[in-house]
Amino acid sequence: MTVKNVLVVKLSAIGDVIHALPVSYAIKETYPEAKVTWVVEPPAYNILQDNPYIDEIIVFEKKKFKSFGGFLQNFGPLKKKLAEGHYDVALDLQGLFKSAAIAWCSKAPVKLGTCNMRECSDKISKPVVGEHSQGHIVERYLDVVRALGCRVDKVVFPMELTAADGKMARSYLYAAGCKGDVPYVALAVGANWPNKRWPVQHYAKLCDWIYSQKHLPVLVGGGALDEQLAEDITRAAELPPVNMVGKTTLKQLAYVLKEAKAVVGGDTGPVHLSAGMGTPTIMVMGPTDANRNGPYGQLENAIEVNRPCKYCWKRACPHGFDCLERIKPEQVEEKLQQYL
Numbered sequence: 001m002t003v004k005n006v007l008v009v010k011l012s013a014i015g016d017v018i019h020a021l022p023v024s025y026a027i028k029e030t031y032p033e034a035k036v037t038w039v040v041e042p043p044a045y046n047i048l049q050d051n052p053y054i055d056e057i058i059v060f061e062k063k064k065f066k067s068f069g070g071f072l073q074n075f076g077p078l079k080k081k082l083a084e085g086h087y088d089v090a091l092d093l094q095g096l097f098k099s100a101a102i103a104w105c106s107k108a109p110v111k112l113g114t115c116n117m118r119e120c121s122d123k124i125s126k127p128v129v130g131e132h133s134q135g136h137i138v139e140r141y142l143d144v145v146r147a148l149g150c151r152v153d154k155v156v157f158p159m160e161l162t163a164a165d166g167k168m169a170r171s172y173l174y175a176a177g178c179k180g181d182v183p184y185v186a187l188a189v190g191a192n193w194p195n196k197r198w199p200v201q202h203y204a205k206l207c208d209w210i211y212s213q214k215h216l217p218v219l220v221g222g223g224a225l226d227e228q229l230a231e232d233i234t235r236a237a238e239l240p241p242v243n244m245v246g247k248t249t250l251k252q253l254a255y256v257l258k259e260a261k262a263v264v265g266g267d268t269g270p271v272h273l274s275a276g277m278g279t280p281t282i283m284v285m286g287p288t289d290a291n292r293n294g295p296y297g298q299l300e301n302a303i304e305v306n307r308p309c310k311y312c313w314k315r316a317c318p319h320g321f322d323c324l325e326r327i328k329p330e331q332v333e334e335k336l337q338q339y340l
Contacts, residue, residue, distance in 0.1 A: 002088050003031045003148055007106050008038045010093040010141075011060055013192065014250070014269030017044040018157065018276055019138050019296070020093050024053035025156040026145045037085060039102055046250040047273075050160035058082075062098065079105045089148060092117070092125040093141050100124040112144050138296045155297075157276035161255055169248060169255040173218070177242045184216040185336065186257055186274070188265030189233060189245065190226035193315040195287040195323040196266040200229060204236035205329040206264065213340050215261060217241040220253060220270055262339040264332055266324065267293050280339040282332055286323035287312050301335055303327050 006027055010020040017040060027036055037056040038048055048057050058081065064074045082105040090108035092099045100121035103111050113125035115133040130143025142152050178184055187206065191197045207217040219230045219241050230245040244256060254273055257263055263274035264282045275281040275295035282301045283294055289311045290302035304310060305326050309319065317323050 001110065001149065003027075003034050005035050005085065005087045005089070006031075006037070007082070007085060007087040007090040007103070007108060008036060008093065009091065009099045009102050011039060011041045011062070011099060012044055012094075014044045014047065015267070015272040016094075016137075017047055018269060018272045020141045021047070021051075021157045021159065021276065022138060022152075022155045023091070023093065023141050023145050024051060025158050026142060026150045026152050027148070028053040029153065030148075030150040037087070039099075044250075047159065049251070050162065051158050052160060053158050060098075060102065078102075082106045090125065091144055091148075092121060093144065095119075095121045097121060112147055114140050114144060116140070135291065136294070136296055136299075137292050159251070159254055159273075159277070161251055161258070165249070165251045166255050169252040172244060172247045172252065173242070173256065176218075176244050176247065178216055178218060178244075182214075182216050183261045183340070184218045184242065184259075185210050185340070186218045186220050186244075186260040186263045186270075187241070188221055188263065188268055188270040188274075189219050189229045190221040190223065191266040191268040193267075193287065195312075195315060195317055196268060196285075197229070198266055198284050198324045198327065199322060200232045201236055202325075202327070202329050202332075203229075203233045206332055207233065207237040207241045208239065209329065209333050210336075210340075211239050213336075215340055218256070218260070219243050219245050220248075220256060221245045222248075222253075262336055264336070271295065282335045284324050284327045284332065286310050286327075287314055303331055303335065 035055045038054050039058045064070045087106045087108040090103040090106045090111045092103045092113040095114050095117035097119040104124050111125035113127050115129045117127050128144045128147045132139035132143050210217040226245045230243050234240045257274040258277045262280040265271040267288045281295040284303050286305040294302035
């Protein structure tokens with residue numbers, strides 16, 4: 001099979017794009033002369049910037065396609081751009097109708113997808129059911145490039161952090177109250193699914209315990225909901241934590257997570273970013289399972305809720321439970337202790 005020009009379609013969400021990053025490294029490791037183009041939605045674009053294993057990034061602005069007029073205005077230019085790429089391989093790692101449409105527009109003669117494709121995307125791209133089809137999502141993505149003949153000698157999450165990213169992140173940390181060489185633990189307070197969010201009161205208790213261990217608790221995240229959660233945690237804690245929510249770009253956040261002693265949070269983008277960079281990462285989990293979505297490379301740090309209905313894959317609990325409430329701060333403290 002000729003592998004000279006590869007289109008990777010992995011649009012969102014941030015955590016999912018992070019999980020797919022090793023695909024770019026694996027392609028270039030085996031086919032160093034191949035051109036790799038990645039299609040992504042705007043929220044995750046910053047993750048891919050300056051990646052030395054990605055040659056071109058195409059930003060897919062989904063909101064522009066939602067109206068009939070917007071679709072007519074934007075579909076033609078996107079289709080033309082994809083056709084001009086002359087791709088010999090398209091990898092649909094999203095497995096949805098929108099990604100299937102992009103793969104189809106690429107006119108690549110070989111189109112491959114993951115083992116769990118939905119919304120008829122398997123009619124466009126051939127699902128790859130590899131040896132890791134029941135394993136972690138990172139390995140499921142890598143099975144797709146293994147089908148291309150790529151060797152995966154090691155799993156690398158390439159993210160290029162510039163000196164400017166580090167300088168800005170340090171200045172934001174200092175301004176927020178993280179001064180000097182005091183070590184800190186980053187707490188990713190939010191998640192898209194209500195079922196993936198650890199309760200505010202538990203985060204507040206954990207903040208107080210982190211202070212007792214001579215470390216600083218640093219809250220991270222982004223968006224209006226995370227900002228509200230950070231305010232609620234601050235009010236509930238005895239001592240206010242350092243609040244970095246909404247103050248960084250994704251790459252600056254990556255620097256903050258990389259320099260942390262450890263990171264705690266649910267099944268969400270910043271926590272997967274932390275695990276990808278090798279920072280000790282404790283993940284509290286309920287609706288999703290660690291075997292598929294836990295912190296890659298350190299699944300021993302996943303704490304799964306003790307409920308018979310776990311792994312329900314529901315955004316909100318149909319029984320009205322606060323899903324992760326049963327995971328107590330003491331359980332997280334026990335995991336954290338070894339890293340502080």
